[in-house]
Amino acid sequence: MSDLLSHASDAIKEILNSIGVGLIVVNRHQSVALWNGWIEKYSGVSSENALGKDISEAFSELPSSAFISAISNAINYGLPVVLSNALHRSPLALFERNFEQQGKRIQQSISLTPINIDGERHCLIQVTDSSTSIKREKILRTHSELLKKEATTDALTGIYNRRFFDEHYKMALAQAVRQGTPISIFMVDIDFFKQFNDYYGHIAGDKALIAVATALKKQLQRVSDVVARFGGEEFVLMLPNMQHDSAAQFAEKLRLAVWDLHMLHEESDIEQQVTISIGYSTFFGNESCDPHALLDTADNALYNAKRSGRNRSVFLSYQPLDEQKATIL
Amino acid sequence: MKKLLIVDDSKVSRMVIRAHIKAVQPDWEILEASCGEDAMKITQEGNVDFCTMDINMPGMLGTDAAEQILQMHPHMRIAIFSANVQDTMQTRANSIGSIFVAKPVTEKSISIVVNYFMG
Amino acid sequence: MDSLSELQLDALTEVFNVGAGRAAASLSEIVGDEVKLSVPSVEIRKSSEIDNEVIGLGTDRFGAVHQTFKGAFEAEAILLFAEDHALEIVRDMMSSQISIEDLAEFEQEAMCELGNIILNACLSAMADMLNIPMDCSLPDYTVSTIDEIIQRINAGEVDAYLLLLHIDLVIEKRRSKGHLIFVLGSTSLVKLSVQIERFLGAI
Numbered sequence: 001m002s003d004l005l006s007h008a009s010d011a012i013k014e015i016l017n018s019i020g021v022g023l024i025v026v027n028r029h030q031s032v033a034l035w036n037g038w039i040e041k042y043s044g045v046s047s048e049n050a051l052g053k054d055i056s057e058a059f060s061e062l063p064s065s066a067f068i069s070a071i072s073n074a075i076n077y078g079l080p081v082v083l084s085n086a087l088h089r090s091p092l093a094l095f096e097r098n099f100e101q102q103g104k105r106i107q108q109s110i111s112l113t114p115i116n117i118d119g120e121r122h123c124l125i126q127v128t129d130s131s132t133s134i135k136r137e138k139i140l141r142t143h144s145e146l147l148k149k150e151a152t153t154d155a156l157t158g159i160y161n162r163r164f165f166d167e168h169y170k171m172a173l174a175q176a177v178r179q180g181t182p183i184s185i186f187m188v189d190i191d192f193f194k195q196f197n198d199y200y201g202h203i204a205g206d207k208a209l210i211a212v213a214t215a216l217k218k219q220l221q222r223v224s225d226v227v228a229r230f231g232g233e234e235f236v237l238m239l240p241n242m243q244h245d246s247a248a249q250f251a252e253k254l255r256l257a258v259w260d261l262h263m264l265h266e267e268s269d270i271e272q273q274v275t276i277s278i279g280y281s282t283f284f285g286n287e288s289c290d291p292h293a294l295l296d297t298a299d300n301a302l303y304n305a306k307r308s309g310r311n312r313s314v315f316l317s318y319q320p321l322d323e324q325k326a327t328i329l
Numbered sequence: 330m331k332k333l334l335i336v337d338d339s340k341v342s343r344m345v346i347r348a349h350i351k352a353v354q355p356d357w358e359i360l361e362a363s364c365g366e367d368a369m370k371i372t373q374e375g376n377v378d379f380c381t382m383d384i385n386m387p388g389m390l391g392t393d394a395a396e397q398i399l400q401m402h403p404h405m406r407i408a409i410f411s412a413n414v415q416d417t418m419q420t421r422a423n424s425i426g427s428i429f430v431a432k433p434v435t436e437k438s439i440s441i442v443v444n445y446f447m448g
Numbered sequence: 449m450d451s452l453s454e455l456q457l458d459a460l461t462e463v464f465n466v467g468a469g470r471a472a473a474s475l476s477e478i479v480g481d482e483v484k485l486s487v488p489s490v491e492i493r494k495s496s497e498i499d500n501e502v503i504g505l506g507t508d509r510f511g512a513v514h515q516t517f518k519g520a521f522e523a524e525a526i527l528l529f530a531e532d533h534a535l536e537i538v539r540d541m542m543s544s545q546i547s548i549e550d551l552a553e554f555e556q557e558a559m560c561e562l563g564n565i566i567l568n569a570c571l572s573a574m575a576d577m578l579n580i581p582m583d584c585s586l587p588d589y590t591v592s593t594i595d596e597i598i599q600r601i602n603a604g605e606v607d608a609y610l611l612l613l614h615i616d617l618v619i620e621k622r623r624s625k626g627h628l629i630f631v632l633g634s635t636s637l638v639k640l641s642v643q644i645e646r647f648l649g650a651i
Binding site for chain 3: 065066069073077078079080081082083084085086087088109111113114171174178179
Binding site for chain 2: 455458459461462465466467468469470472473476482483484486573576577648651
């Protein structure tokens, strides 16, 4: 029986069998020459029963085809192979030992490294249990998510801030360009907000901002949709996969949402309550799109909405920057 | 005497196929083309018996060129010779009436191709 | 010597396309759908010529997989994708509704494997066609800027030669462009050229 450990010192045997990593060595005929304690424990196959067997027969169940190809690559070409847990959940028949999860396969990260023993090519197989690192990642991620939230949330209104929007917008637009899908941008501004603040005071002004932000946010339905505070009394909404006709309906929904708050505003020149103006634009998913140009177009549309009476929405079709100068009315 | 057209955008690849064919069929006349469009022109000029066709070339896809050539010259035999070895390609090759052989070109793969041409 | 001849570059392109075909086949088994991988061109450059323009992936942050190898010659191989493309590739390989946040857990491992698959396929093609067997390290994955990559390239020899391969990868209808760079010292370039000549001579 070809046991590589048979000539090893007791100390080495002890170490290899106690290590928290699965170690298997196969020779150039793909038969098992080393089967350490970790593998014994999780495969349920003792080293006496595994040694000398073809690697595909040593386990209680057949290894995945990716694993079998990987061994061939390593032995025949001498190339190291990585079988990431991301793409191969559990190529080998290794099982959880704790009571609640008995019989469930362990998530594995496997690497195969060609090595030379006594002038002959062998393959060293290392197996680690990925589930602990996945749990750790999840904990780290939750912490960093909390930190991220602070950096990307507007303290007053609780919606996303400008910084978050800037990052997210670029990514979403790039994806829209790549996939040829549309994306709509809405710039929203509270009408006569300065007058509201001056007349009712800053605390009331803050309350109004929160109310408007919440009303706008309520109109969003999909995970991919974003509303963010763009500036003092300005908000921006980004809705991927929204076409022009739906955009028009949505803009009206936004306007009504704020209208229905019926927030008293005696200093407004047009109505007796708080209203918003909306400028929006759509990128249709063709060719390329300059992120600034799309935002500017929506901003120009907002300007038009203000100029033509406020409490309304105006659409401008996307114009690259050099064309925009001509169309400001 | 048979006429073979080798279609591949790589000059080296055409050289390799030519050399392997000449080793077993020294009397065949061999023509070359570096893209699907040229292959179609040459087969139009007439009398080509066999063709080896690469798939990934600039312009027309090799399998598309092969399909059209076989439609216009049903007596011809075409072997798709490609590095693109996935099932989809093999099935496509077979469905248009050609065979599929994986690169790299070896003595063995050439003999499969020649047998197909002559068989 | 300065470079490889046109015919030698053609031969190399052909070798790498065979490698690309093998890698695509392995990837398509993982993804469960057709994968297209091709190497449209191979260039030789000096490491002093590499900057963002040459790499041309429209970004300055890259997902980079490194693998070193030796045998008939010594080299370091670096597979580069634009970082957000790398995440998209990983998502496509895992073919699920996984969110961008969850992907980050798997980016490192999955990119290592992707790089490993592509590099191994290229190396096995070189071994088969050019008769150049190689010993190779396990891959590592980092997210790097162009400067960090250039630094890494120049850490070995001054003004080394680079075999710059442009890669075209299509998974799940998403096209990503990448680069595979082999960093070679001048002695290694000579050895490689000798092997290619041998291959051409035997035709």
